[in-house]
Amino acid sequence: MMRTVQLARNQPLHLAGQPIKSVYFPLTAVISFVCILEDGHGAELCAIGSEGMAGLPAVLEARSTPFQMTAQIAGTARQLPAKVLSDEVARCVPFQARLLSYQQAFLDQIAQSVACGRHHSISQRMATWLLTTSDRASSACIPMTQEMLGFILGVTRPRISLTAEAFQKAGLIRYFRGIMTIVDRAGIEAEACECYQVIHDEYARLQLI
Numbered sequence: 072m073m074r075t076v077q078l079a080r081n082q083p084l085h086l087a088g089q090p091i092k093s094v095y096f097p098l099t100a101v102i103s104f105v106c107i108l109e110d111g112h113g114a115e116l117c118a119i120g121s122e123g124m125a126g127l128p129a130v131l132e133a134r135s136t137p138f139q140m141t142a143q144i145a146g147t148a149r150q151l152p153a154k155v156l157s158d159e160v161a162r163c164v165p166f167q168a169r170l171l172s173y174q175q176a177f178l179d180q181i182a183q184s185v186a187c188g189r190h191h192s193i194s195q196r197m198a199t200w201l202l203t204t205s206d207r208a209s210s211a212c213i214p215m216t217q218e219m220l221g222f223i224l225g226v227t228r229p230r231i232s233l234t235a236e237a238f239q240k241a242g243l244i245r246y247f248r249g250i251m252t253i254v255d256r257a258g259i260e261a262e263a264c265e266c267y268q269v270i271h272d273e274y275a276r277l278q279l280i
């Protein structure tokens with residue numbers, strides 16, 4: 072039933088409004104939960120790595136979501152038919168409790184990102200994104216184009232480019248051939264907004280990491 076699959080970068084896993092057929096537990100991949108607007112603009116709502124699962128609405132009997140799931144960082148994930156997981160959740164109380172904890176953390180992360188997007192600067196948000204994605208991917212090297220990062224953070228590519236350049240000049244990251252590498256993690260932590268630590272602490276409090 073459960074199998075390991077290789078997810079390619081930008082591979083769509085679930086389209087908005089469609090029934091969720093499979094759920095994914097990322098191993099090395101990072102899955103992005105994104106909102107795409109009518110005019111084509113969009114933003115990432117939440118990144119999902121080995122701490123969580125993609126496809127929560129299927130298990131909660133909602134069966135679909137108006138948002139899209141896409142592999143943001145290529146890698147492996149465990150894939151399971153949504154119905155199998157749904158049946159298992161109905162049968163196993165400890166598993167239900169675990170999933171509810173994850174749902175809580177997931178909602179907390181999205182709620183924090185709303186305030187973050189309104190009040191924190193691009194450089195703070197990019198630093199937070201670098202730390203979170205590095206944690207999710209268990210790697211300091213993050214394959215990411217500036218265009219895609221602009222989409223994820225909901226800002227224009229030139230603003231991403233300027234911020235990445237400033238980070239590079241300060242010796243915080245290296246950006247080469249589409250790969251962002253954190254070379255000074257403490258420096259990036261100093262640039263990040265409080266949102267990174269708030270979400271990190273919440274996942275830790277709920278014993279998800």
Ligand SMILES: [Zn+2]
Nearest residue numbers: 187191264266
């Ligand atoms: Zn923030």
